[in-house]
Amino acid sequence: MDTAVNTSRIDKLRWMMVIAMILVGMTSAYVNAISAYIGPFAEKGWDSTIIVIAFSVMTFMSLPGSIVGGALKARFGNKMVLKVGGLGFALTCVATVFITSPWAYVVLMGGVAPFFVYCVYVIQMANIGELFPDKAGLATGLFVAGVGIASALILPLTEWLTRVMDVMYGIGLSGVVYGGFTVLIGFIMIDAPEGYRPQGWTPQEYEIIDEERAEISDSNRDINWAKMMIRPAFWMVYIGEVCFGVLSSGLYSNFIGMVSGLLGVSDSTAAWLYSLFTLVMGGSGILLGYISDRLFGPTKSLALCCLLTAIAIGVFLATGGNSYVLFIAFIVIAGTALGAMQALTPNIMMMAWGNKYFGINYGIMLTTLTVGSFIGPQLAVRVSMLQFLGVSGIVMAVAAALIFISTMFLNKDLGKKVF
Known part of the structure; x- marks a missing residue:
């Protein structure tokens, strides 16, 4: 009975959880806004070939971020992943306000911030797969769409912030906002129990070849x-x-x-x-x-x-x-x-x-x-x-x-x- 009630509750709330995970995905959209910083950093005398190294480094952080995020989820649950990841991202962006070297930017926004982003992001992808075994493609597509829309809105906003305030303060302010969203969602997220199947759904049968x-x-x-x-x-x-x-x-x-x-x-x-x-x-x-x-x-x-x-x-x-x-x-x-x-x-x-x-x-x-x-x-x-x-x-x-x-x-x- 408890399992049936829990399944019914998840069936009703899982689409709302996708919306919540889209807000979480805004952190990953933010780190991709690096192209808006090339010009302002050049005005500071920073070499653009060094700045773009941050993008290369941030993609490398997918592996350690995924490992740590997976370990946190296994031991403490997805809510803890969201809280730790959001807080770490926000604090890293705040620390970026005080740097004076392009290499420090590479370390913080290329290494540390994306580490927390991937801790959170990859685990949410796994959560979508668990919540939507019946509509994995559609649900994942909706998640990607939401993050894509966030990216579409964030770059012009980021470019505008670089014109109305110092670029470093813009990074810090944005990081606090996006990281704060992630921490907040950490208090309301729902995880699918192991073996969850939506009511009325049975797995598809495929043609056997071996x-x-x-x-x-x-x-x-x-x-x-x-x-x-x-x-x-x-x-x-x-x-x-x-x-x-x-x-x-x-x-x-x-x-x-x-x-x-x-x-x-x-x-x-x-x-x-x-x-x-x-x-x-x-x-x-x-x-x-x-x-x-x-x-x-x-x-x-x-x-x-x-x-x-x-x-x-x-x-x-x-x-x-x-x-x-x-x-x-x-x-x-x-x-x-x-x-x-x-x-x-x-x-x-x-x-x-x-x-x-x-x-x-x-x-x-x-x-x-x-x-x-x-x-x-x-x-x-x-x-x-x-x-x-x-x-x-x-x-x-x-x-x-x-x-x-x-x-x-x-x-x-x-x-x-x-x-």
């Missing part, structure tokens, strides 16, 4: 990081995600500067174009999550988005690389692809390797952003926008091929046509 493998996967759905990393499918998805990392980190790190130089628009206009990019990236998560749940599955949907991005880049470059309309089209398609990556990658991992070890497994997958961000931001500040797009078109075509091929290997591992 009975022995299917029996093994059914008896042990949870694969730890060591077993995951010896599977070819993992490395195909991993390398595909690295390709995403090159494109996304390069755009995040210096979007305003590159677009201003390419199209001859003001920094404010470039900031709004970035908002369009992040808005599409977020909104597409809902659509792609639904399409994945209902039609193609996560791997094929993601591969298709990669292919369309490569084609969009090719068309833009082939027509001279100066069309405002075609650039907006590229933004829309690339934003859709990156939204698909954020919404569908967690689903791929939970469907293939289970929920139990998702924190550490997803943390390992997020290191793809680290690898990609060692290439993307440095490339973005050293070459022209056209050259950067040319490289990005090639890597997105590679991503499309690898992720599509991974479908066959994932199904083989599971012994059934899950993907």
Whole structure:
């Protein structure tokens, strides 16, 4: 009886919890606003090539952040993760107000703050998977959409703050607000109990292609990081995600500067174009999550988005690389692809390797952003926008091929046509 009552309560409140987790996701949106700081930091005499190192470092923090967040959740629950992560993020941003060196910025906002962000963010992705076993793609897409909308709103706000107050005070003020949201939500969050199933839902049946493998996967759905990393499918998805990392980190790190130089628009206009990019990236998560749940599955949907991005880049470059309309089209398609990556990658991992070890497994997958961000931001500040797009078109075509091929290997591992 108690279990039934608890299930009914979670069924009613789980969508509200997604909204709460979106507010938590604002911290991750904030750390991606680094491109708004390049100009103000340059006025301080700080080298932009040092500043973008912060973006590379912050993606590396996904692994330790995921490990610590997972350990905290296992021992104290998700509420404690939210409280510790939010407080740590806020205090780090406040400490940033007092720094005078670009390398100190790299340490605090590239290392410490993202550590707390990933402690929180990855665990919320796992929580969504546990709360929505029946609608994982849609729920994850909604979460990504909310964070994307937050990103769309945060960059112009951040850019405005750099004009009305000292950039360091703007960082501190914003950090207190976003970190405070996270701590507050730590008091109201609901976690799904182990084995939770919404009332009236039964897991989908898939076509068996290898009975022995299917029996093994059914008896042990949870694969730890060591077993995951010896599977070819993992490395195909991993390398595909690295390709995403090159494109996304390069755009995040210096979007305003590159677009201003390419199209001859003001920094404010470039900031709004970035908002369009992040808005599409977020909104597409809902659509792609639904399409994945209902039609193609996560791997094929993601591969298709990669292919369309490569084609969009090719068309833009082939027509001279100066069309405002075609650039907006590229933004829309690339934003859709990156939204698909954020919404569908967690689903791929939970469907293939289970929920139990998702924190550490997803943390390992997020290191793809680290690898990609060692290439993307440095490339973005050293070459022209056209050259950067040319490289990005090639890597997105590679991503499309690898992720599509991974479908066959994932199904083989599971012994059934899950993907």
